[in-house]
Structure formats: structure tokens, C-alpha cells
């Protein structure tokens with residue numbers, strides 16, 4: 712039985728007539744976290760946007776549960792896929808709770824009223840994203856990391872089987888970085904969620920992802936377990952810095968560091 716939630720076949724994407732993604736092929740299974748690595752400008756954000764269906768392919772395709780994602784309506788996509796984007800464009804005059812309520816939009820009736828179930832989903836999403844104390848604050852007064860937690864809560868309130876995340880830990884301190892990744896891992900393990908996450912922190916993504924894909928100049932040049940991908944031979948030339956690999960204390964995932972450290 713094919714348990715793929717996302718299938719990407721020979722995907723090419725162009726922006727401004729420039730090829731950005733080139734013949735990318737992979738699939739993501741239900742209950743899996745796929746981490747996307749790659750240097751600046753490699754195409755990670757473009758890949759996340761193509762998976763979300765907002766960028767149409769120049770060639771090839773992205774299928775979600777067997778259906779071409781860019782052909783789904785906005786409402787169909789919003790019930791399948793939630794996105795934690797890199798850029799924050801949150802309405803400054805909204806409260807935290809109002810931002811998270813936006814995640815329920817695909818489920819509202821034509822009057823736009825939230826049901827008791829919608830309110831319960833919002834509350835649960837605020838709790839899971841460690842954002843409960845932000846519920847009554849105005850977004851325009853929040854720090855970058857606080858807004859980032861609301862973006863996660865908004866995505867969780869959407870209650871989708873697929874979560875796409877573009878550098879979701881950028882503005883978070885160490886506590887909230889771990890908290891976010893633990894929450895996501897829990898959703899994947901306990902509720903069968905499927906996650907694709909772009910992250911620059913090799914060790915953090917290596918600790919929480921099941922598999923890693925390495926994008927370089929728009930091509931997926933390697934795909935495998937963290938053990939297979941987090942190697943100096945593969946990554947030093949890609950990041951143009953000499954790297955060394957340590958084994959982590961518990962004998963688990965590898966740790967990779969620049970040799971200057």
C-alpha cells in the first residue's frame with residue numbers, strides 16, 4: 712500500500728523566467744518529518760511554496776493524497792495543508808487569539824461564526840504552541856519569537872494532516888526551538904501528521920527529522936537518514952566550510968560542526 716502523503720515528481724519551478732527548482736523528485740510518508748537543508752538561495756522556500764500549491768510547476772508535479780496540489784481550490788488546500796511561513800505579515804491590530812482564529816477560516820460557515828469546536832481548536836493550538844499568554848496581546852507589540860509562536864498556533868488550529876514549515880525556529884530562543892520541535896515530533900508520532908520543514912540548524916533538524924533532503928542550486932542532490940546526510944564529505948563542499956562530525960552523547964544522532972569550533 713502506498714502511504715505517501717506528498718509525491719513530488721520531476722518538479723521544476725521557475726521564478727521571473729529563471730529555473731529555481733530543477734527536476735526534484737521525492738515523496739513523504741504519513742507520520743514522517745522530512746527536513747530540507749541547503750545553503751542560502753538553494754530553493755528551500757520555493758520548494759515549500761510549491762508543496763503548498765501556491766507556485767505552479769513549470770514541469771513535473773506535486774501530488775497530495777494523489778491529487779495535483781496546485782489544482783485544488785484554496786479551501787481544499789487549507790483543509791489539507793497548513794504553512795508556517797518564513798515571512799511574518801501578521802495584522803498588527805489583531806490580538807494573538809484573533810490571529811490563531813484565522814486558522815479556522817476554511818471551516819467557517821458563510822456568516823463566519825466560530826463554533827464551540829472552533830474555539831476549542833484555537834485554545835488547544837495556543838497551548839500546543841506555548842502561546843497561551845499571547846492570546847490577549849496585540850500582535851504589533853509582540854517580539855519576533857512571540858509572533859513566530861502565533862504562526863505555529865495558527866497553523867495547528869487549521870487541523871490539517873500536512874504541516875509545511877519554513878525556518879520556523881528563526882526567531883525562537885533555545886527553549887522555544889526545542890519546544891516547537893518536540894511539539895511537532897509529538898504531532899507526527901501520536902497523530903500521524905506529515906511534516907516538511909526547511910531548517911538551517913543541521914543538528915536540530917538532524918535530531919528531529921526522520922529523513923533529510925539536501926537542496927543545492929535547485930536540485931535535490933541527496934536524500935536519506937540524518938546518519939547518511941550529516942557527513943562532512945557531503946556537506947563541507949556544499950556549505951563551503953570544513954566540517955567535523957561528532958557522535959551525540961546518547962549514541963543517537965550525529966552532530967556536525969565547523970572545524971573552527
Ligand SMILES: Nc1ncnc2c1ncn2[C@@H]1O[C@H](COP(=O)(O)OP(=O)(O)OP(=O)(O)O)[C@@H](O)[C@H]1O
Nearest residue numbers: 726727729731749750751752753754755756757758
Ligand atoms: N520572485 C523571484 N524572482 C526571481 N528569482 C527569485 C524570486 N524569489 C526567489 N528567487 C530566487 O530563487 C532562489 C531560491 O530562493 P529561495 O528563497 O527558495 O531560497 P532558500 O533556499 O529558501 O534561501 P534562504 O536560505 O536564503 O532562505 C534564489 O536565488 C532567489 O534569489
